[in-house]
Amino acid sequence: AQSVAQPEDQVNVAEGNPLTVKCTYSVSGNPYLFWYVQYPNRGLQFLLKYITGDNLVKGSYGFEAEFNKSQTSFHLKKPSALVSDSALYFCAVRDFWGYQKVTFGTGTKLQVIP
Amino acid sequence: DVKVTQSSRYLVKRTGEKVFLECVQDMDHENMFWYRQDPGLGLRLIYFSYDVKMKEKGDIPEGYSVSREKKERFSLILESASTNQTSMYLCASSPIWAPNSGGTPDTQYFGPGTRLTVL
Numbered sequence: 001a002q003s004v005a006q007p008e009d010q011v012n013v014a015e016g017n018p019l020t021v022k023c024t025y026s027v028s029g030n031p032y033l034f035w036y037v038q039y040p041n042r043g044l045q046f047l048l049k050y051i052t053g054d055n056l057v058k059g060s061y062g063f064e065a066e067f068n069k070s071q072t073s074f075h076l077k078k079p080s081a082l083v084s085d086s087a088l089y090f091c092a093v094r095d096f097w098g099y100q101k102v103t104f105g106t107g108t109k110l111q112v113i114p
Numbered sequence: 115d116v117k118v119t120q121s122s123r124y125l126v127k128r129t130g131e132k133v134f135l136e137c138v139q140d141m142d143h144e145n146m147f148w149y150r151q152d153p154g155l156g157l158r159l160i161y162f163s164y165d166v167k168m169k170e171k172g173d174i175p176e177g178y179s180v181s182r183e184k185k186e187r188f189s190l191i192l193e194s195a196s197t198n199q200t201s202m203y204l205c206a207s208s209p210i211w212a213p214n215s216g217g218t219p220d221t222q223y224f225g226p227g228t229r230l231t232v233l
Contacts, residue, residue, distance in 0.1 A: 043224035102222060106156035
């Protein structure tokens with residue numbers, strides 16, 4: 001069975017500092033990994049995905065994520081945080097065989113402090 | 115742009131009532147999904163459908179049923195609402211993809227959510 005873990009319920013970072021939101025995964029084959037963001041009172045929006053290829057994936061709003069197969073991680077990063085980045089972030093995984101089903105993590109609340 | 119709409123943003127129902135949550139997508143996607151979102155638990159899959167009249171149970175199907183009579187519409191039904199079904203319900207759609215089809219899996223597109231309160 002596929003699963004994804006987000007070990008931090010909340011991450012606080014000062015505006016202008018780099019941010020990292022952590023995600024680890026477990027799948028039986030090659031993983032397909034996604035990050036979504038949810039702003040208050042809104043649905044989830046796609047940020048980026050890893051399918052294959054380069055381990056550093058670039059996405060929307062200046063976010064990027066680093067895929068590490070040996071550590072089974074897919075951490076979300078941004079070089080310089082903005083107050084407007086404050087939101088709930090979800091990591092998700094879809095494996096090669098369970099292809100229609102996506103499993104989401106529990107979410108990490110990012111708070112960027114002015 | 116893909117648009118996924120849900121019939122209500124907020125809904126208040128009484129215990130024992132039958133509740134219908136409707137979801138419509140306008141991009142001709144084969145897959146549609148119903149999730150519930152609860153603090154600390156993230157998104158949990160209730161049911162999904164990969165074609166008209168086809169459905170598969172997700173991780174927490176108990177107390178729910180679904181209906182997909184048309185490709186663009188996917189309904190979630192609470193046969194007899196209970197207080198533990200108070201939650202945010204999110205609908206999503208995506209194109210179908212299979213490992214032998216070529217290409218890569220697409221993202222899911224989410225509706226704005228329905229916050230259901232069962233009293």
